[in-house]
Amino acid sequence: MLFRRERDLASVLWAVALTIGAVGAASLASGPTLTIVWAAEAAILAWLARRISEPRFQLAALAWLVLAFVHGLAIDAPFDKLFVENTDAWRSIPSAASLAVASALVGLSVFQWEPKTEVNLARLFADLLAVQPWLRRVTFALAAVTAVYAASLGVVGVPSSWDNGHVAVVALWCAVAVALALTRLRTASLGAAAASVVLVLAYDLPQLAETPRSWAFAIVAATTLIVSLAYELRSRLSIEIPSVAGLALSAAVGSAAIVELAAGRTEGVCLLALGALYGAVGVAVLARRRDFASALGIAGLALALPASVELLDGTWLVLAWAGTCVALALLARFEQRLVYGSAAYFGLAFAHMLVFEAQPSDLFVAHSHPGSGAPAVLLLVAAGAVLARSDRRLSVALGWLCGALGLYAATLGILEASEQIGGGIDTAFQRGHTAVSSLWGIVGLVLLYLALRRTSRALRFGGLSIFAIALVKLFVYDLAFLSSIARAFSFLAVGALITLGGFFYQRMTQDVRV
Numbered sequence: 001m002l003f004r005r006e007r008d009l010a011s012v013l014w015a016v017a018l019t020i021g022a023v024g025a026a027s028l029a030s031g032p033t034l035t036i037v038w039a040a041e042a043a044i045l046a047w048l049a050r051r052i053s054e055p056r057f058q059l060a061a062l063a064w065l066v067l068a069f070v071h072g073l074a075i076d077a078p079f080d081k082l083f084v085e086n087t088d089a090w091r092s093i094p095s096a097a098s099l100a101v102a103s104a105l106v107g108l109s110v111f112q113w114e115p116k117t118e119v120n121l122a123r124l125f126a127d128l129l130a131v132q133p134w135l136r137r138v139t140f141a142l143a144a145v146t147a148v149y150a151a152s153l154g155v156v157g158v159p160s161s162w163d164n165g166h167v168a169v170v171a172l173w174c175a176v177a178v179a180l181a182l183t184r185l186r187t188a189s190l191g192a193a194a195a196s197v198v199l200v201l202a203y204d205l206p207q208l209a210e211t212p213r214s215w216a217f218a219i220v221a222a223t224t225l226i227v228s229l230a231y232e233l234r235s236r237l238s239i240e241i242p243s244v245a246g247l248a249l250s251a252a253v254g255s256a257a258i259v260e261l262a263a264g265r266t267e268g269v270c271l272l273a274l275g276a277l278y279g280a281v282g283v284a285v286l287a288r289r290r291d292f293a294s295a296l297g298i299a300g301l302a303l304a305l306p307a308s309v310e311l312l313d314g315t316w317l318v319l320a321w322a323g324t325c326v327a328l329a330l331l332a333r334f335e336q337r338l339v340y341g342s343a344a345y346f347g348l349a350f351a352h353m354l355v356f357e358a359q360p361s362d363l364f365v366a367h368s369h370p371g372s373g374a375p376a377v378l379l380l381v382a383a384g385a386v387l388a389r390s391d392r393r394l395s396v397a398l399g400w401l402c403g404a405l406g407l408y409a410a411t412l413g414i415l416e417a418s419e420q421i422g423g424g425i426d427t428a429f430q431r432g433h434t435a436v437s438s439l440w441g442i443v444g445l446v447l448l449y450l451a452l453r454r455t456s457r458a459l460r461f462g463g464l465s466i467f468a469i470a471l472v473k474l475f476v477y478d479l480a481f482l483s484s485i486a487r488a489f490s491f492l493a494v495g496a497l498i499t500l501g502g503f504f505y506q507r508m509t510q511d512v513r514v
Contacts, residue, residue: 072099170220381409
């Protein structure tokens, strides 16, 4: 009777009654039973509030739900049950499940009512009415998270070991993320995938043994790739930052799993297969999501790099990188962005060649087989030529670079041939340097001749530059390190070629003036 006439006073009495009821329930029940009782109270009050359109009961339902969560997560189903090794995690399932069910029922009981300005709590009820849509979303999200937590408590104890149990928990969370990604709840799928990543990085990485931890990494890597792909395919933007972040995490975590699970050539093969997978997915989505396909291609090429280092070395590694450069340059006819990948692999092959295969010191320090790196240099010349033809912006720079590399390979070849002729290493090296000086002079003369015939300033600059380099070599290296006979032949050869070059230059300059 009082409720119909004085609802505010009746609400106070209801609050007192509910408080007494909470204390009474705590006295009569303990452990999971108390959490279940309070969760049931929240669900019943939420249903009653909707049934009679009374927001006061909804407030009471929320209060009971909060009490149930505080007691459940603090006493009945604490997080220690999932993150501290134990054998009775399953005992907490009823409490967690009751919280999930109660949250879902409270969300289902959300309703709209006609605001009444004559009541004393009008402002509070107006605010409560405004947040009804958000209240539904929050309670449903809370129900979903709590349900997954309850399922995790059950899954973690199924395998024979705690570590394997946590791998099963990771698989459960990832399955939820994938399932959400296949629905319209793509933002929720990102949250689930992010939670899985946090789980493996914050708990599995420091706590689990190497093998189960690696399998957890592999599961998360596959999940983040699937979720990122599903999120990207449903976007209207050219590319989504969460998708790129998920792809990067997938590549990083997947690589970590392979490094821990495999070793040696098997590791290289697995990394190469993972990179090929990203590349294949990129090709599949190229028509629809070009930017994301480019990101997938970058991931694939990045993974192929350590894989090739693991599988190959020496000139074979240069061959693999140069071949990748050529393949990407040819495929750039269909996707122009592949030129960047081709250029990147050309740069890697070039750096590896200079540091390991054909070091500049091979030109000036006598040792056996100075031309062993010449094949690697020639591979770069071929790759650079193909890359130059695929992109006009690089054609001039690569043309000169390939010419310089060709001269470098010829120089190493002369030094190697001189050693094969016979004699001691020092004698053969000095004999070879005489021929090298002659070669450089001849190349400079040819370039100068072509420049004057075609009136090309670039070729003229190149020819004069090579003559200058040959002269520097004569006075800095040959004069200091070669024998008197080898030094004399070097000076005679270069001097004759420079004289001949000056003659051609003067003669053709006169012809141009006439």
